Amino acid sequence: MTAPATRAGLARPFLRLRVAGYAFFLPFFLVFLITVVAPLAYAIYLSFFQERMIGGTVFAGLGNYTRAIGDALFGAGLVRVALFLVAQVPIMLLIALLCALAIDSGRLRWPSLFRITIFMPYAVPAVVAALMWGYMYGDQFGLVGQIGDALGVTLPDLMSRSWMLGSIGNMVTWEYVGYNMIILYAALRAIPEELYEAAEMDGAGAVRIAWSIKLPALRPALLVATLFSVIGSFQLFNEPNILQKLAPSVITTSYTPNMYAYNLAFNGQQINYSAAVAVVLGLVTVVVAYVVQIITARREKTL
């Protein structure tokens, strides 16, 4: 007679635990569904149709995808951001790494001031940044123009066709060095003190400690920062979009894949094709990010 009661007594906390687990999980899951899964599913759904100003909406099958894959404007944009990725990301991460190591070395006089200053650009609103860089890059009345006048030389127009990608890279580096530095610095702080003590006892200097203890410990954080930067490069939008008003013939509507998708959707009312372009861009980004991860992981094994 007592057995069922006991069983119930045992089962109840277990059940309660499971319900509690789901209850904690549910709010996140709902938000995730509404803000991530639903828009993504909707974009994929949209990409299979074609809406026309005359004639309404028709089912397009894979038509938008075959068009996107053969689209020269989209392809040129992808090549451009890939080039950007290869050149800008290593430079930015190297600077971020040096800054993080400098703060962690304990040899700076005002480490927190240094940290805040490097991080500051990340917090500057994009509009302010746009006005600032627009002024600095100006070759007539801007900073570049003024320096050129002072030195009596003609400096190159940083917003011309050949310089533009580098100028954007410079802006992006300025903006995100601090952000990446914080990721790397946090990883450095997680290294246990004992390791340093042991290394010092073995007679290792600061450089040796950085090379043999700090860098290996930073590898997971560097991977995260690299992945963020890879994704960010493919998503490049804000900076070129800001500079477009200043250099409309250099930054075309398809300068980066994201700008292309944006202009298709909002200036061209081609929501469906834009969705297909965005999905293809997403897939390319996933593949590249995955390849970067595999390469890094393999290198880690061999080390």
Place this chain on the structure above:
Amino acid sequence: MRNLPSRRGVMTAGVAAALSLALAACGGGSGGGATTAPAAAPSATAAVQDALSKPAELTFWTWVTGIEKTVARFQAKYPNIKVNVVNAGQSADQYTKLQTAIKAGSGAPDVAQIEYFALPQFALSKQVVNLAEHGAAELKDKFAPAAWGQVAINGGVYGIPQDTGPMAMFYRKDIFEKLKIEPPKTWAEFIEAAKKIKADNPDNFITSIDPGDAGGVDSLIWQAGGTPFKTSGENQVSVTLATDPGVKQFVSTWGSLLSEKLVDPQPGWTDEWWKGMGSGKYAVWMTGAWAPNGIINSIPKTKGDWAVAPMPQHDAAKPINAENGGSSVAVIPQSKNIPAAVAFAQWLNSDPEAVKSLNEEAGLFPATKTLLEDPAFRDAPQEFFDGQKINQVLGDASTAVKADWQYLPFQVYANSIFKDTVGQAIDGGGDLAGALKTWQDRITAFGTEQGFTLSAG
């Protein structure tokens, strides 16, 4: 990069606002003004009149600075109607939001500012109310023909004209006097004047041309007598950027100005450009009659240096003028109180008190005959322009506008890819005619995809 997508829209709008002070830049209209709108049912017209005395609440999207003052005058007169003025972004930014809200079925305003160049797109897709059904056709005689022609589309009336931008040549009197240049009456004289300015100082130009501004080039083609875009019926579109005689006139004049580096291919409305306008780097600005407000506010220290003259002509015997910019006010079908919305749009843009306020308090160049012909408006000397009665020149410029120009029913997109095509030739000093053909090809490809029947030439 690496920003949440939601920040994107806010940012673009912000940058647009920050980088440009344009009140009503780029634009023009769709012609076909000759068609008479069908008369509205008397009951509908009466409903619009009645609506003014009944309680209502309206939302009005506009980016005109200072228009709150005109709206306040409306509220003082008709206290039953509450109007909320909202700035939902400028031009294309606002159209994006408007089209999204219309598609979503809620969230759109009752009344919205729409530039003439974008109105055919909204009219064709029935995203704005045909005001002729509410008696607005009766207002026709109150407006300058060029303004009315741009809201009378396909036999309907899709907006009430608010302001216009008949083109004129704003020039630096001080520079012209110094170099002994007379304001050019023809484009041939304009090229000669450009050479004199260049010879005086190779860093200076007679003017600039914006490689990103389709509206500016559209107006120059219009002013050369061209009609490269035509729509008939609901889906017949013809694009003749490669063969239109007006386009050819534009190419021959501006092709040589660009290849001889007599004009500066520089985006307008930027900080650099305003500095150039202030420093005397540019001697001329050919643009819509709304320009004085921008000059007065952006480069106040040039007070007394500017004067206004009519546009240079290709054929001095047959002067032609064009519009640049200008907006209408349209009613959105989603409105819960269309009669009140129509009554507000009509009052705002045709009541004598309102149009005077739009001109004086919001800096708009008028669209109504009453104000354009009013001696107090025409003959007022303008202090900033050294006492010149500029409204006489600008008013005559309005009368001279050629009324048969039309915009495409997807001009917003066509204008957005201008910088990808024609802009490249303007900036790179390349083949202007070839670039116009490339623009045409991309326009026709888009139009065909959108289900229109295209003919190109």
